[in-house]
Amino acid sequence: MPQPDQLPPGTAWAEPLVREVFPEAEVIELLPRTGGRLSTVYELRCADPAQSVILKVYAPEWAWKQAKEVHVYRILAGLGPLPVPRVLHHTPDGAPDGRAVTVLGLLDGRPLSEASKDLDAEQIPSFYREMGAALATIHQVGQEAYGYLTDRILDPRPDNGNYMRHQFAKKLAEFRTLGGDERLHDAVARRIERDGALFDNCRAAVLCHNDLHEGNVLVTTGDATRVTGIIDVENAIAADPLIDLAKTDYYALGRGEPERRALLAGYGPLPADAPERLDLYRLYHALELWDWFRSIGTEDPLDAIAADIARLADHRSDTPS
Numbered sequence: 001m002p003q004p005d006q007l008p009p010g011t012a013w014a015e016p017l018v019r020e021v022f023p024e025a026e027v028i029e030l031l032p033r034t035g036g037r038l039s040t041v042y043e044l045r046c047a048d049p050a051q052s053v054i055l056k057v058y059a060p061e062w063a064w065k066q067a068k069e070v071h072v073y074r075i076l077a078g079l080g081p082l083p084v085p086r087v088l089h090h091t092p093d094g095a096p097d098g099r100a101v102t103v104l105g106l107l108d109g110r111p112l113s114e115a116s117k118d119l120d121a122e123q124i125p126s127f128y129r130e131m132g133a134a135l136a137t138i139h140q141v142g143q144e145a146y147g148y149l150t151d152r153i154l155d156p157r158p159d160n161g162n163y164m165r166h167q168f169a170k171k172l173a174e175f176r177t178l179g180g181d182e183r184l185h186d187a188v189a190r191r192i193e194r195d196g197a198l199f200d201n202c203r204a205a206v207l208c209h210n211d212l213h214e215g216n217v218l219v220t221t222g223d224a225t226r227v228t229g230i231i232d233v234e235n236a237i238a239a240d241p242l243i244d245l246a247k248t249d250y251y252a253l254g255r256g257e258p259e260r261r262a263l264l265a266g267y268g269p270l271p272a273d274a275p276e277r278l279d280l281y282r283l284y285h286a287l288e289l290w291d292w293f294r295s296i297g298t299e300d301p302l303d304a305i306a307a308d309i310a311r312l313a314d315h316r317s318d319t320p321s
Helices: 015-019 066-079 112-118 121-138 160-177 183-201 242-252 256-267 273-296 303-315
Strands: 026-031 038-048 053-058 087-091 101-105 146-147 153-159 206-207 217-220 227-230 237-239
Touching: 015 038, 015 053, 015 101, 053 066, 053 237, 066 087, 066 101, 112 217, 121 206, 121 217, 121 227, 121 242, 121 256, 146 160, 153 160, 160 183, 160 273, 183 273, 183 303, 206 242, 237 242, 242 273, 273 303
Parallel strands: none
Antiparallel strands: 026 038, 038 053, 053 101, 087 101, 146 153, 146 237, 206 237, 217 227
């Protein structure tokens, strides 16, 4: 498999990609940016700063995600003030080793996960309020069914109960295959058997970012402290909007009630059963995260996540959240 560091050094290979958008562009620097396991991200700085862009190179087995990102970003670009990168160019074989490449507009700011290290704790909730408002905007986009999203819904499910029971069954099977604690597996299954009817309370699917954590939120600090970018839509799904809120909440690792209150306040009014439904979705995200870390050999967080799973699986729907 080609690795990111096998790309040629320098800017010569990248400049033709930028010139598909800005024909006179002169790339003067190529800087690695925060990326994931599925792709590598670079900032291409040009002599004219207005022509600087983000370049995303996909691992071969994940090249199909390019069509998804192009599709979802273009939907989000139509949502008025939502700050998302503009898709400028995309090609299935633009990298020197033949990998797919997408060129995106460059947004101001840096990930909140990085910027927060230089901020006081009382400054963080304001960003979570903006993240809640961003999710509310994304959730304005209705979907015709429930399921995993590419440039269409794969294996569409007709209702949320069907979709979530399927998802829990799949993640529990993965948990067992990956060597998860059998008692924990059974506790999760009992919780879904007991309280899964709550899933049926969602009557319509919406577009969900499904990964809006601090690493995927760009911010500026100082005189203009604000959210400047919502990025990385590789995990987008069509689902209950509360599953999206729950993921942002659960992935706010190390944060607390001030951030949670700000997130929910920024989002706006919630249905009466939101505390119970959010709790079930936190359980789903904990289970999914355990499976993911175990599958890639990241062992250190597993005990803490297993403790979360145990706590959430034992929660009663009539217990205050």
